[in-house]
Amino acid sequence: MSATIPLLGIETEYGIIRDEVDNYDVVEESMRLVRRCEMKSEFGNWAYSRERSHQDMRGFNVRSLAQDEEEDAFCVEDRKRPYSYWEMKSDRVLENGARFYNDHTHPEYSTPECSSVFQLVAHDLAGERIVFECARLRNQDDEPGRVCIFKNNTDYIGHSYGTHDNYLISRRLPFENWVERLVPFLVTRQLYAGAGKVGSELRNDHSFSGLQLAQRSDFIETVLSIETMTQRPIINTRDEPHATQDKYRRLHLILGDANMSPYATALKVGTTRLILTLIGEDKLKLPVTLENPVEDIKAISHDLTGTIALKRTNGKTITSLEIQEFYLEIADKNLSGQCKESDWIIREWARTLDELKHYPEKLADRIDWAIKKDIFTRFIESEGVSWDDPWIKSLDLEYHNIDPERGLYRGLEQTGDLYSMFSKDEVQQAIKQPPEDTRALVRGLAVKHGTNKIKNIHWTGIEFTDGAFIDLSQTITSADLEHLINSKKEQYPWL
């Protein structure tokens, strides 16, 4: 457990279709999917009044958040629907402390706040199973076609949706310190965190074909921005800590992919947390500075070897692998031996970079893009088609189908030749129970025991119909949680 980075979370927007039906309404499908959830939950009472999405880390507020013209037009039509925006959202808070809702047109699962990487990965998998169960129930309804859900980030024609990893960090350091030390790491972590994508969605460059490392890299347009639907940044500057404002920031990273492989999720979040720990503890000197990280993130994604030369501001060049090795060395030197989880992350990080360098075929049991490369290459050889054949892009999409009867990753899981992280029982536990050592426990217990007594609910607190309020904004560590429970136990016996 890292005291420097005490809380972690992942938000995943899923792709949704109704197969074999023309002209289905994706807003309706997403809304009905969330409403079909049979899990114990608090419905329709998310406290939007506690959201502050317009504050920027750089010290100003924006009047509104932007979206592209196509989405503007969709929203005009959405306003004609026979239900309100809030009804469309269909917010649920589940008894495991997670939030599950319709984020405009995508079912979104936000994990409860977790204190450890493995705990978080289990909850990310729990979300996948919960969303699939809703699809299974929807497919029992008497409606034509079949609902299919994809844990990915693109429709291959320029529409992207996000998987955001979140870290609670200290406000003590200036935001610029985090940015300059993080950017080279973030643009290169796709070497193992990329989910792989067939083809390119770059607006002005159609020359690339084949497999690239990451789904999201084509959509990154700037280093810093508060936006999430256009002008997507390497580091999002939304200043909404969901915790005491003067002590904490929430680092909201929107550049990452949805990983099917839990190992890749663990490595992505685990390495990022280690780097944030180094920065937070002033143990990371200023690393290499890249001349153009926004161009680099795309170029790195198009190079499966990690050897492309990237321009530094000092006139020299460096490869993406070398940048990752730089960070690994400092993490190993400063953080090894502190806890078993960190040791696992450092060891697996080293093994993965080493195998990428010497035996990249070995990554095909745990790194999404490498698994895709292996199975798509076998398919291409078997069927005599090329990487440009639309069939390969369809396979790419089906890799992310979360249906165990259809999805390619889910199918490979059943063959037993992928790296396994958790048993079914452990994922089942995360479906039903919140983390025991974070404030999500209070939220989950309130949902479980406080039915019809909750007026509104949020990451930062729970307001009850009798006017009482449990403030969670200062409950960050397990000691804070213990203190909160002890102080409220008499009032709320279910705690």
Place this chain on the structure above:
Amino acid sequence: MAMNDPLRREEKKDPTPNKKDTGPSSPSVERPGRDDILKRMKRVDPKQSENYKQRTGQ
């Protein structure tokens, strides 16, 4: 929830190469399960990705 299972499972795995001892060795990458997945891949509609349209998310 004490999620330490990956560590327990790790102890059962073959020892991973020490990052300081990365000398050449023959990679063992036989994956018999991949033949089974080929059958599932052949059932995928080749046009599926062309019909897959989403609205922009975050």
